[in-house]
Amino acid sequence: MTILVIGATGNVGRPTVAGLLAKGESVRALSRSADNLASLPDGVDGVIGDLETGDGLVEACTGADKLFLITSNGETETARGLRAVQAAISTGVQHIVFLSVADPGKEPAVPHYRAKLPIEDAIRNSGVEYTFLRPNFFMQTDLSVIPVIREHGVYAMPIGSIGQNRIDTRDIVDCAVRVLTEDGHAGADYHLHGPDTINGPKAAEVYGKHFGRDVFYGGDDVDQWGKPVEAFLPPWLLDSLKKMFLGQQLNGGVADAAAINAASVAVGHPLRTFDAFVAELAD
Secondary structure, X not given: OEEEEXXXXXXXXXXXXXXXXXXXXXXEEEEOOHHHXXXXXXXXEEEEOOOOOOOOHHHHHOOOOEEEEOOOOOOOHHHHHHHHHHHHHHHOOOEEEEEXXXXXXOOOOOHHHHOOHHHHHHHHOOOOEEEEEEEOOEHHHHHHHHHHHXXXXXXXXXXXXXXXXXXXXXXXXXXXXXXXXXXXXXXXXXXXXXXXXEOHHHHHHHHHHHHOOOOXXXXXXXXXXXXXXXXXXXXXXXXXXXXXXXXXXXXXEOOOHHHHHHHHHHHXXXXXXXXXXXXXXXX
C-alpha cells in the first residue's frame, strides 16, 4: 500500500511520515521544496509539487492508495485543498484522511477554520472513503511563547479563562497512523482532545511549577498578543488568529469524560497530559 502525505514536512506531517515508515508502509511525500523533502527520513518517495498551482499533484496521487491531507493556514487554503482532493479523485485514491478542526462552522467565524468547510464538503461528495481528524487546540502552539515565559515569566497566549482540552500533536500523529494503516475507519469523525482542561491562568501555573519561577497569565488582549508577531505574519492570518483566540475566550474547548475517552480510543493509548508536555520542555 502506498500512502501519500501532503503537508509532510510540518509539525504533524513529518512525524506521521516517520510513524508510517516504522509500520513498514510505502510513503510518498509532496512538497514544493527539494530541501524539505531531503530532510525527511530515508525511504520516503519525495515528489516536487505545488498546491497553489496544482503542479505535480496528479503525479503525486497516481498509484497512491491513501492520502493524508494537511492544508496550511492561509488565504488560499480552500483552493489548495480542493486541488488536492480533485487530484486524488481523478487518480483513484481509495481513502482520504483530512486534518480538519473541531468545529469549523462554529460562531464567531474564524477564517482559517471556515476555509476547511469546502474541502470537507468536496471529500464527502467525492465517493471516496474518508476520515476526518478534528483536534482540539494544540499543546505545541505554546512553543512560540516559551522564550517569553523563560525570560519574563509571562504566559502570553490569550486563550481565556474557560479553557480547552488541549491535544499533544504526537497523539494526533498516532491517531493518523492508525487510521492510515488499519481498516474500519471509513466515515469516522475523530474528535481529538487531551485529558485535562487548560485555561490561561492554569497554563501559567503549570509552566511556573516546571520552570521553577513565577509565571503569570498575560491576559486576554489579542491586540497586545499580536504586536510582537505582526511583522512576521501575513495580515490575513494575524486577523484570523486573533479571531480564533476571541472564540476561545468566548466558547472555550472543554471536552467531557465521554469525549476524552473516545479520543483515547481513537489515538490507541492513554492521552498525553499538558503537565507532561511542559515537564519535557523544562528538561
